[in-house]
Amino acid sequence: MIWDLRFWIINMNKNEFQKFVQYLKEKNKVIAPQHDVEGYLHLNELNEAKDLYLGIELPLDSWKWFILPPRQEMFAYKGLKIEEILPKLKDQIFLGVSILDMQALTLLNQIFEKDTYYQEIKKKTIVIGTSLVPEENFYKFFDKFEENKLEHLQFDIFLAVQKNDYIIYTGSEDGQRLLDDFGYKDYSHIEYAGPIREEGLDPQMVAIKDAMQNRHNQKIWDELDKRCMQCGKCTIACPVCFCFRMFDQSNFEPGTGSRNRCWDSCFYNEFTQVAGATPEAPKHRMINTTAQKIYFWYEHHFVRTPATFSLPGCVGCGRCSKTCPADIDIFTTIKEILKVKK
Numbered sequence: 001m002i003w004d005l006r007f008w009i010i011n012m013n014k015n016e017f018q019k020f021v022q023y024l025k026e027k028n029k030v031i032a033p034q035h036d037v038e039g040y041l042h043l044n045e046l047n048e049a050k051d052l053y054l055g056i057e058l059p060l061d062s063w064k065w066f067i068l069p070p071r072q073e074m075f076a077y078k079g080l081k082i083e084e085i086l087p088k089l090k091d092q093i094f095l096g097v098s099i100l101d102m103q104a105l106t107l108l109n110q111i112f113e114k115d116t117y118y119q120e121i122k123k124k125t126i127v128i129g130t131s132l133v134p135e136e137n138f139y140k141f142f143d144k145f146e147e148n149k150l151e152h153l154q155f156d157i158f159l160a161v162q163k164n165d166y167i168i169y170t171g172s173e174d175g176q177r178l179l180d181d182f183g184y185k186d187y188s189h190i191e192y193a194g195p196i197r198e199e200g201l202d203p204q205m206v207a208i209k210d211a212m213q214n215r216h217n218q219k220i221w222d223e224l225d226k227r228c229m230q231c232g233k234c235t236i237a238c239p240v241c242f243c244f245r246m247f248d249q250s251n252f253e254p255g256t257g258s259r260n261r262c263w264d265s266c267f268y269n270e271f272t273q274v275a276g277a278t279p280e281a282p283k284h285r286m287i288n289t290t291a292q293k294i295y296f297w298y299e300h301h302f303v304r305t306p307a308t309f310s311l312p313g314c315v316g317c318g319r320c321s322k323t324c325p326a327d328i329d330i331f332t333t334i335k336e337i338l339k340v341k342k
């Protein structure tokens, strides 16, 4: 629900915003997009308020690095004794999260809803989003900002970016407290109404899901088979790829060690390797060819995730295309998928 109080609310101007960033930085660890010396946009701890980039370009790395770390120790064992290891983390603020990435975080929040390790980090994380989206994205839903789009996203503070100032919204009590403590009162509050929209999935996402399910075109995957080198960079870059594997790390002392999880990729051979090998098939896998792997990856994003969570399994950020060494472009592939098969 949106409390419509905007008729008396004054937007935050750019000077006030600078002071707000300074205020955040003084008290917290702030992670924000910043250009490196070579001009690439990355997420890093913000040391100087002036280094914050707030624009339509998306950082190459996604926010999952800081909420679902690449490697996590889960518990230590000593003989039969097990001790849970929860992430030790100070409070952190994600500043300048594009609304596309807010949708990605909202999906991760659902997927890891019952995961103690993820939730422990989420509890200590404040999300400050913006209405800025890159020009090239096929998830057009967020191109035009309307405040009723916010009620299905999880965030603490949101900046609807205007030409000279920002309309400020809060999405949680933590967000309200932060602004109140700073001394800023001109915000509207958006009550979170759950992740699923009443009108269902975005029509474009439905069209892709429908084409993937009902008009399988093997030629697309055979073509990509010739180019993809199974490096897995797209899965690392993607803000909603979340697959991981488990491994045990033993210590010198007998019977001691820890269980860990780390990111994995469905492009790696071991990922779908299963027990039951035979001399004829010593490495028995669920998925073998590159064409199968790349199809599986698209199917995960556009069919299985929407079917399981009623949310888009891709936010159209284009990070997978930017990082792919084989120049495989998701925007081109989607066009191919949507073409009526001849």
Ligand code: SF4
Pocket: 234, 237, 238, 239, 240, 241, 301, 313, 314, 315, 316, 317, 318, 319, 320, 321, 330
């Ligand atoms: S565009 Fe690529 S990187 Fe971005 S969410 Fe979709 S699949 Fe992931």
Ligand code: SF4
Pocket: 227, 228, 229, 230, 231, 232, 233, 234, 235, 267, 320, 323, 324, 325, 326, 327, 328
């Ligand atoms: S980044 Fe490109 S080459 Fe690497 S696995 Fe993904 S699609 Fe294949």
